[in-house]
Amino acid sequence: MGTIPQTAIIGIDVSRDWLDIYCLPQGQWGRLPNKPEGHAQVVQLATEQGAAVCFEGCEDQKTIRGIVFPSGGGQEWKLWAALEAAGVATRQLPPAQIKAFAASRGTRAKTDRIDAEFIARFMAFRPDAGRTLPHEKIRLLRALVSKRGQLVETRKRLLAQIKAHGKLGSADTFEAMDAELKGLLDRQIAKLETQIEQVIATGAGLAATASILRSVPGIGPVASTMLIAEMPELGQITGEQAAALTGLAPIAHDSGAMRGKRAIGGGRRLLRHVMFQAALVASHHNPVLKAFCQAAAHRWQTAQGCHHCGRPKARDNRQRPRQIRPEMVHSDCLRNTVANVAHNPTARDCHIAEISTRGRWQKATGYNQRSRGETLMGRWKTAIGPKLKARTFENQKTEAKIGVRVLNRMTGLGSPSFERIA
DSSP: OOOOOOSSSEEEEOSSEEEEEEOOOOOOEEEEEHHHHHHHHHHHHHHHTOOOOOTTTTSOOOOOOEEEEEESSSSHHHHHHHHTTOEEEEEEEEEHHHHHHHTTTTTTOOOHHHHHHHHHHHHOTTTSSSSSOOHHHHHHOOOOOOOOOOOOOHHHHHHHHHHHHHHHTHHHHHHHHHHHHHHHHHHHHHHHHHHHHHHHSSSSSHHHHHHHHSSSOOHHHHHHHHHHHHHHHTTTHHHHHHHHHHTTTTTTTTETEEOOBBBOOSSOHHHHHHHHHHHHHHHHOHHHHHHHHHHHHHHHHHHOOOOGGGGOOOSSSSSSOOOOOOGGGGGHHHHHHHHHHHHSSOHHHHHHHHHHHOHHHHHHHTTHHHHHHHHHHHHHHTTTTTSSSOOHHHHHHHHHHHHHHHHHHHHHHSSSSOOOOO
């Protein structure tokens, strides 16, 4: 998708009933109904504004009308198609970027008029952002895939209900009804899958793309269809860009000498869920990805150390970590640790060897006593207050003594008394 450096932009916030409009550089506002007559008015307005786009490499300047709006809840498709049919250049912008742009300008208020203004200003700031209207076949395929996903989710819930009826002893009461509903869902899903295959077979280039995708072990009909429908940019972007669009690219979190933990995020959520299932299958049946997965797992185990020596982590701060005594350490792990310490000891090797001989460091350094002191201070702040009320030092000492007396008295009253009876 090329850059469209526009001198006049119309930003539209699309809702179910209304189209809120903001025009740059005039700064004009407007509201039109989200109906065919409103769409015609938008097309006329875009034509009258005469937003120019200059294409590099041409002898003369070619003028194309420009208009942009963000992706909404499916309310913009009819307007989008009308604009494309009229020859108006359109861009669909991601809402997350519009929201971040508004936050960067220090605006906290949110209305339809404000959203329309920021949509236009963001497009002026980043004329290369957004995407154009997908092909009609892609739109039809996306609608079929979305409907199939809804029916599959409904069938999944129905199967869970059937299982629950069996546990409750009411399966006989709803058996005929559940069987009829499940059969209806199965037939509808099969019909949609047939329509999806027909659309792919008759689409220009879709069959070839599907064939290439399905040639990868782990990519089946569902994953390939989802990739075609939700990522029509395939074939025009790099692998890194595709991973970022899917939300599978690790995001760096570094600052100075700190190297933070990488994590994935963002992207197209539905596509990411499907690709997770495909990757799970490929890690067992795709030779290339299987070897890659095994190598990654080996590197992780090497970084974590011998897993036999690991112990479950405490669930919360109230549980003490389990003490590792020499007899609890696996013999093979201990021998490996001793060998590593003798030849090329790491910090972890030294720690494991120290634990096997002297026990945990918390007991040796009195860390538990410090933890008890922190607990008592937390109890003071909760029961007495977060700070002292007195202003002079002498009065503060007296106040502290009174608080200690009160806490000890409360603890004594709440503690049970034991008496030996035998």
